[in-house]
Amino acid sequence: MVLSLPPPPHPGPVAVAFSGGLDSTVLLHRLAADPAIRAQGLRALHVDHGLHPESAKWSEHCRLACAMRGVPFASRRVQVQEAGQGLEAAARDARHAAFAQWLQPGELVALAHHRDDQVETVLLRLLRGSGDGVEGMRDLRPFGQGWLWRPLLAVPRSELLDYARQRGLAWIEDPSNDSPRHDRNFLRHRVLPVLAERWPQAGAAIARSAQLLATRSDLLADEDQVRLAQVQGLDPACLSVPALMALSPPWRDRVLRAWVTNLDLPPLPGHALATLATDLLAADDSAQPEYHWSGAVMRRWRDLLHAGPPLPPLPEDWSASWDGRAPLGLPTGESLSLMPGLPFDAPCRVQARQGGERIRLPGRAHRTELRDLLQTLGIPPWQRRRLPLLFAPDGELLAAGDVALSATLVAWLDENQARLRLTAAFA
Template identity: 60%
Template sequence: MDSTALLHLLAHSRENLRPVRAIHVNHGLHADADRWTRHCQDVCAALGVELIVANVSVSRDGAFGLEAAAREARYAAFAEHLHPGETLALAHHRDDQAETVLLRLLRASGSDGLSAMQVTRPFAGGLLWRPLLAVPRADLLAYARTHGLAWIEDPSNDDHALDRNFLRQSVLPLIAQRWPQAAASLSRSAALLAEDAGLLRAEAEKYLAQAQGVDPATLSTGTLKGLSAPWRARVLRAWLDALGLPPLPGPAFAIIDTQLLGARPDAEPVYRWAGQVLRRWRGLLHVETARPVLPPDWQTEWDGMEPLRLPTGDTVSLVRAGLVGAGLTAMRVAARQGGERITLPGRQHSHALKQAFQDFGIPPWERERLPLLFAADGELLAAGDGVISARLAASEVRLVWDRMH
């Protein structure tokens, strides 16, 4: 109903100077899903509005449940079809906002979470807009009935096993009997908390700028330890959000404080979550998406004429004067075994590769996935593209290691 009312409003608004398109996401989760698609086609045809039908696949065994998986698939479809600079209008209303605040309160969210949905925010190269966020559902229903609009109710909305439906059908109506303005009050609280969260976010970004290294995926442990625990948590959240990485779970902040920031200077502690890895090394926190390492016994012959794909998904290429395929003679690419030595440019004698790694500041976890290039006579020519031998440097051939991200 709410989406139908919003579409009708936008299609008939004289102030709307831009063309309106509609998108219907068919999740394929209900037996009547195709009938719902035909209904949307009929509604849009009557309004003279272009309709995009996006058929998506939803995982039924995701870690966060079917509802979350459907939402993820839906927003991915929105992002795919939104043109740069366009605005995606969603029909969330005041009652939806009240439900969101209650849900997040019950999940122990802080001010960021309790600020709930925002009227506008950046999205997929454009803008996400919720023009009805201050409008009660009752007003939308009255509008829909006045204009004789037709809509379909999703049967899953009656499933009380879903938390949001339970709040909508059972909890909020009971609260409204005692406090009729409850939905308005919850929405107002969300707006106030959004203001507070914005101020805190701005301050956290100042601290983040002080702590962030030349590589944006690093933070100074010394700067972090100079902050109070609540500010450290906010800086970490702002950091990961800016990098587009998943948020840390609640218990993570105490673990990071004790096991990473509080570890011995010579330790190399690690914290893993949601496919990400946080490490402390040389006075910095380093974060990255977990990536595979080379099998310890892996090796292959290579002539350098074509890029070589590694078991990790990375590729290596030889380049001379900008041309890929600068072959030398028969070479071998292998995983590091330990004990290798390399003669660096400007040096007369070979040095332990391990020492070269330390001198060049190559982190230990990078060494596990770094390909070694050997000449036909067994001399080590390069370790990745960060450590090259005098012999390779003199050949005017450059090794390019393209890491898979």
């Protein structure tokens, strides 16, 4: 049989994500047989997740398979950390992170997802009930410095199996693919065969529906971005609650999903939108409700919604001496620096907030309660807990991060043509 593939959607080199399984083996064989793709540049990337005792042997199998076809090969071992999202999702995240590090500008990473994978993906997303992504996987999407490309997405797995057998290809059988413990395997081995008994064309019909939904989703996505811009301020991680409440509930839900996607956060669970409407959007202005999901958090403070990863506060007992010569790394992953790196006249002390601190601002004779100042500046409570406080040797509070500077520090910075900077954006 002849396996037809669409041409690469963009000129440039192609990197095959090569696991050594049936699907990627067929994809590698087919791309390696195309002189035009060879001329643009073809290589194979293998990720060893370390989840099976034979994974090192699988890496060697992939290396030899590429050597036989004269395809450059690269392999990398990754650490898979579940972090609550499930083993399959954690392995995918680790794999994609490796691809992003490998990727060259303009390069296409060719993934071997086929039509059966698409059907499973659509069903899983429908069962999740969130409404996100029910159009399934896209055959092309931006990724890092290049693109993710799925040239086999319209091909059923049965055709890949016929292709491999006719050409005597050898591939790896991962025993975990047979375990019904994983949701995708349960659908593959228990659910889809039953559907096919009653509706033999179920797979093709679901895949076709996914294509139609993708077209509709693209049209709606443009309008989502228009409406999102109307409720978003200068900080993309913040939305206006009054502006959101002015939208109809269906559009409000779509805007929230689009916002979460734009921030590269995990998709909201199916029940999330109803919870957000009652617990965050309808909350009293004085409340500070939060909603956590899959390593992300959405918070309401005053008239704004904030979303991002749940970054930790500074430990209450943390402190450090700092002379200003080099950036000071903080336990939060941020750093405090003087630009340029001029030293202070004497080392200062940097520590977490303890409460009750006061600061003398430029143009004022009295000192201001730091808590009141940060509230006036509109710094949300969880961000305040991350602010490092800079103290002079005599104990005077010089700065809270780089958002509140004392009269003493401002005068010193002006005299030395320097500025204080806290790196990394708040979340």
